[in-house]
Amino acid sequence: MKLALIGGGNIGRFLLQSINIDCLIPNAKIIGLHTRCQEQAKELSREFEAEIFEDVESLLKSDADLVIEAATVEAVEEYAASILLSGKDLVVSSVGALADREFYKCLEEICILNNTKIHLPSGAIGGLDVLKAAKSIGELDSVSIITRKPPQALPGAPLDGEKVLFEGSAAEAIRLFPKNINVSIILSLAGLGAENTGVKIISDPAARKNSHTIEAAGSFGKLSLQVENDPMPNNPKTSYLAALSILASLKNRDELIRVG
Numbered sequence: 055m056k057l058a059l060i061g062g063g064n065i066g067r068f069l070l071q072s073i074n075i076d077c078l079i080p081n082a083k084i085i086g087l088h089t090r091c092q093e094q095a096k097e098l099s100r101e102f103e104a105e106i107f108e109d110v111e112s113l114l115k116s117d118a119d120l121v122i123e124a125a126t127v128e129a130v131e132e133y134a135a136s137i138l139l140s141g142k143d144l145v146v147s148s149v150g151a152l153a154d155r156e157f158y159k160c161l162e163e164i165c166i167l168n169n170t171k172i173h174l175p176s177g178a179i180g181g182l183d184v185l186k187a188a189k190s191i192g193e194l195d196s197v198s199i200i201t202r203k204p205p206q207a208l209p210g211a212p213l214d215g216e217k218v219l220f221e222g223s224a225a226e227a228i229r230l231f232p233k234n235i236n237v238s239i240i241l242s243l244a245g246l247g248a249e250n251t252g253v254k255i256i257s258d259p260a261a262r263k264n265s266h267t268i269e270a271a272g273s274f275g276k277l278s279l280q281v282e283n284d285p286m287p288n289n290p291k292t293s294y295l296a297a298l299s300i301l302a303s304l305k306n307r308d309e310l311i312r313v314g
């Protein structure tokens with residue numbers, strides 16, 4: 055499988071190391087990368103033997119089968135349609151972009167017409183299988199997430215004392231915290247939609263982990279799940295599990311016997 059990467063930050067570097075050096079996905083290689091900073095692109099290209107593409111247009115002319123986005127919500131908004139139109143599948147890290155129903159539907163249409171697929175990894179949380187099963191026939195009544203992170207991982211958080219930075223819907227949360235609460239959008243896509251998913255974001259100076267507590271209830275019963283994530287070493291905003299979930303998504307793609 056030939057892969058291309060957009061974004062050479064925390065998750066991007068992790069994927070380059072895991073796929074190109076540690077060979078964790080059999081028969082896969084990241085052959086090309088595009089990131090905003092040219093210095094960073096050169097360094098990554100040298101270290102991991104991936105070709106640099108100065109823009110996404112030229113990356114789409116490469117023979118990669120699939121593009122991994124590990125950049126920003128804005129990058130997904132800007133490039134997702136052209137990636138799918140070029141016939142390549144797409145793995146999205148910044149799933150917050152799909153909170154916009156119009157955008158979601160537009161990408162879905164493009165997938166149908168071009169026989170392409172979008173993979174949305176579970177990111178820094180779990181429990182999506184429960185929500186999907188719960189709503190398949192039965193009723194899902196409520197879904198919520200409480201995210202607790204150290205202040206260094208959240209914009210505008212005070213360093214001295216716990217503070218609720220946000221309380222409201224996932225739709226509003228991702229508008230205000232596009233780099234911090236993608237988890238609420240993957241949760242809402244598996245469950246009740248972004249307007250109907252409750253979100254609370256707490257900044258906690260005592261926190262050493264990025265924790266996400268998910269509660270759901272419906273005709274299946276109740277779900278209560280807490281993930282206590284270690285942050286990535288170079289970017290405390292992002293949990294290690296989010297990067298791992300992209301590898302898992304790539305592995306699932308080729309599995310003949312799928313779990314979940």
Ligand SMILES: NC(=O)C1=CN([C@@H]2O[C@H](COP(=O)(O)OP(=O)(O)OC[C@H]3O[C@@H](n4cnc5c(N)ncnc54)[C@H](OP(=O)(O)O)[C@@H]3O)[C@@H](O)[C@H]2O)C=CC1
Pocket residue numbers: 060061062063064065066088089090091094124125126127128129147148149176177178179232233234236237240289291292293296
């Ligand atoms: N689904 C989930 O559960 C999670 C999702 N995420 C999301 O995943 C994404 C990647 O995370 P992470 O690697 O930690 O972030 P980083 O900030 O470490 O890296 C992002 C990289 O993308 C580059 N970039 C930004 N915009 C563009 C663009 N338009 N075109 C090309 N490159 C671009 C940045 O360049 P520069 O340095 O110049 O800005 C940087 O190299 C983020 O959107 C993050 O919010 C993170 C955690 C969990």
Ligand SMILES: O=C([O-])CC(=O)C(=O)O
Pocket residue numbers: 177178232233234235236237238264283291292293294296
């Ligand atoms: O990594 C995390 O814990 C969550 C995160 O940043 C996001 O959802 O955007």
